[in-house]
Amino acid sequence: MDKLINYLLEFGQLNQPQIDLIKRKVKVVELKKGEYFSEAGKIPRQVAFIEEGLFRVCYYNSKGDEITKYFVDENNFAVDINSFNQKIPSSEYVQAVTDCTLLVFSTESLNDLSATIIQWDGIINKITEKALVEKVNKLSPMLAEDATTRYLNFLEKFPNLANRVPLSYLASYLGITQSSLSRIRKSI
Amino acid sequence: MDKLINYLLEFGQLNQPQIDLIKRKVKVVELKKGEYFSEAGKIPRQVAFIEEGLFRVCYYNSKGDEITKYFVDENNFAVDINSFNQKIPSSEYVQAVTDCTLLVFSTESLNDLSATIIQWDGIINKITEKALVEKVNKLSPMLAEDATTRYLNFLEKFPNLANRVPLSYLASYLGITQSSLSRIRKSI
DNA sequence: TTCATTATTTGCCAAATGGCAAAAGTTTTT
DNA sequence: AAAAACTTTTGCCATTTGGCAAATAATGAA
Numbered sequence A, B: 001m002d003k004l005i006n007y008l009l010e011f012g013q014l015n016q017p018q019i020d021l022i023k024r025k026v027k028v029v030e031l032k033k034g035e036y037f038s039e040a041g042k043i044p045r046q047v048a049f050i051e052e053g054l055f056r057v058c059y060y061n062s063k064g065d066e067i068t069k070y071f072v073d074e075n076n077f078a079v080d081i082n083s084f085n086q087k088i089p090s091s092e093y094v095q096a097v098t099d100c101t102l103l104v105f106s107t108e109s110l111n112d113l114s115a116t117i118i119q120w121d122g123i124i125n126k127i128t129e130k131a132l133v134e135k136v137n138k139l140s141p142m143l144a145e146d147a148t149t150r151y152l153n154f155l156e157k158f159p160n161l162a163n164r165v166p167l168s169y170l171a172s173y174l175g176i177t178q179s180s181l182s183r184i185r186k187s188i
Numbered sequence C: 001t002t003c004a005t006t007a008t009t010t011g012c013c014a015a016a017t018g019g020c021a022a023a024a025g026t027t028t029t030t
Numbered sequence D: 001a002a003a004a005a006c007t008t009t010t011g012c013c014a015t016t017t018g019g020c021a022a023a024t025a026a027t028g029a030a
Helices: A002-009 A016-025 A081-086 A107-116 A120-142 A147-157 A167-174 A178-187 B002-009 B016-025 B081-086 B107-116 B120-142 B147-157 B167-174 B178-187
Strands: A027-031 A036-038 A046-052 A054-060 A066-073 A076-078 A093-096 A100-106 B027-031 B036-038 B046-052 B054-060 B066-073 B076-078 B093-096 B100-106
Touching (some): A002 A046, A016 A107, A046 A054, A054 A167, A066 B120, A076 A120, A081 B120, A107 A120, A120 B081, A147 A167, B002 B016, B002 B046, B054 B167, B066 B076, B081 B120, B100 B107, B147 B178, B167 B178
Antiparallel strands (some): A027 A100, A036 A093, A046 A076, A054 A093, B027 B100, B036 B093, B054 B093
């Protein structure tokens, strides 16, 4: 669990008893490639810290295409933050792209931590904000770039991943078709 | 200032003395079309609530193109949240697209409010999170849509704006060239 | 290992978008 | 009102990406 604790410590101070409490509140979960951590239509009741592996968040658009909204890799939290906070059914799936090791907080654990650790909410808010800002900053320039550049940027961000991720996931994330991505790959 | 207060009240309760305090901490500012509220390279020291008008957030990409990252319309806060919080120079401009009336909070005012009003941080965090989630949710599907659809969606979101915004702003927001946007307009 | 299934590549052609420069239209300044 | 400056439209053609279906490759199950 060191990854989690170190990650939290980046956003605020915690003393040893607090750290121990956090460790007790978290549950280690393993997910196999392809399994879902949370599903569209359900109210998410857990938050995952990805200790190992890769997730994606995806949904079906009005045309029925499956769209990968973004990838979440290790050392990050994965959750449909909006649905989780508002306790409304999610409109997206959170799915393991590779086998994953997760550290899972339940809603109750989070409430306990929030009530017990005075810095907790502050830490979580900083983490949330940083994650969202990163998403905006990654998505925003993509519109101005051509498909090849978007793919190259993905390669840079996830160097050893491009070949472990199904083409269809990656293509929909990049906003192109599978065949186009295949051609782009060949041309590089 | 009712717009501001009503907006804040959507995210938490405030009693009258608190509301009065907030009103005292805020400064009304008018900006003319084209003027900047904050500029790239500077550390932002203010947050604006847009009472009237439209802003855009823009930057220059590596090719030197000016890119409109997003628009912010009335009843929303405009700030480069990341630079503001971390006190680092912004990499983007916040510019008035139309004449605007703003309610401006300085860093000091915000600190005072945070120290005095117990609910303040919670309210601000909710607002921040909501704004960021909205940005992600608006950007994300754009990649999967063609230019015409993106334009139509913009028209829907800002019905009476498309013709008041320079073509260049809108085109770079939509991720297309001015000429393409001009042709799309004609074809509708 | 072999078969079945799924994922990826490829060919062919169509559609969307870009690049550039000139023309037309608007707005601002003098 | 005329000139200058800026914005938008348009023509022409190149490039990028898409759509579809078949071929190939890779993966998983029997």
